[in-house]
Amino acid sequence: MHLPKILGIAALLICLSGCATPPPADDPDAVADFEQINDPLEPMNRVTFDFNLWLDDNVLAPAARVYRYVTPAFFRKRVADLVANLKSPLLFANDVLEGNVSRAGVTLSRFVLNSTFGVAGIMDVATPMGLPAHEADLGTTLAVWGVGEGPYLVLPLFGPSNPRDAAGLAAESFLDPLSYYLADNHMRWVSTTRFLVGGLSQREEYLDTIEDIKRTSLDYYSALRSLKRQSRDALIRDAKEGKWKTQDPRNQP
């Protein structure tokens, strides 16, 4: 089998063009830092990061600001709820794959309630009823199954990630039950629209957060890398525990 050999050469080639130099082994503090940061591809990642930043500064963020300017908050909330509801079948699949029975039950109930009483998903009526949303994707599912994250990887357009989550992202486009249904019924444009509108809606939600990180960090790249990995870890911890309730005691049954 030539695959391991090819992979080895590929890794070497990537490394020749963009690997960070590991610190000398006699400096244990520096070695610990290097491993904790988990970014051996940093030079290459920074190039991709700069491209993403350029794209964001010139296209995505301005589009999100226009979207915020021309629409009322109520409308944007309806859009975000609708997009989230359209992702429910995929979320349900991941809940099941993660073995989170109660989470799957919540997702199913939310989908039924929001698609009916929530007028085809534009109103999240389930959350005030004590069924709050949670997050899961194929990346968290792979993590629950014990797949390690691998080195930090900045993807073009999609941003901070790692090989595991990137594989999850790619596979999700094949796994999404709704995408299949839509493709079978000649409604692929719905999938595309969901992707575009979802991206715009999400970017708008993060406008202030991203601005805050840029404003307060000395090295935006490093700050974002740390933030992203921490929040991903937290999401995976929650997925492993199957946690779905908010902490508010008023929401506890």
Place this chain on the structure above:
Amino acid sequence: MRSFIKATATLAVALFLALPARADHTPEEAQSFIQNLANQAISTVAGRQISDAERNDRFRKLFVSAFDLPAISQFVLARYWRSASPEQQQEFVKLFEDMQVLNWAQRFKDYHGESLQVLSSAKDGDKGFTVDSQLNRPSAGPMPVVWKVHQAEDGKIRVTDIVVEGVSMSITQRSDYNSLLQANGGKFDELLKALQTKIDQMRANG
């Protein structure tokens, strides 16, 4: 007999002095400390009805008394803290304080009716506590916020870290500052310079 009484009295005084200024704190104390801090911040610095300078001043007082800046600085700089001179350490704590005050004052300026609801607290290590809370926002769902507090050297409860949706402020800053130091060959003065530049920028844009 007299000398015995004197000796006993001396011993009693000595024992009294040797006792810690106050007994160890309880999780409940940590919990009410955070609730008070949040209430105070929202009632005194939030919103746009006061000037930027006034907001900065008020927030600085609150921040310096409620946060353990030397402990946070040590954690954030990790091994670089130990290799810095006392003057550099002092300068860092000062700049770090300025920067945090400007950061938080700006966030409180954009206040939109959020409120902090403290939920529970637990012991965390020897002298530490974690306080679970959530930020209730009018425009979005509640956001989980975990506070790490400990008994500072002067015996008071002080904050060492804030963890928002699983993201620790201190760990993020540690990663940020360490990478800047690393890129500059570990030169501490370069970090101080970068902090000063950032602070000037924030003042100019404030």
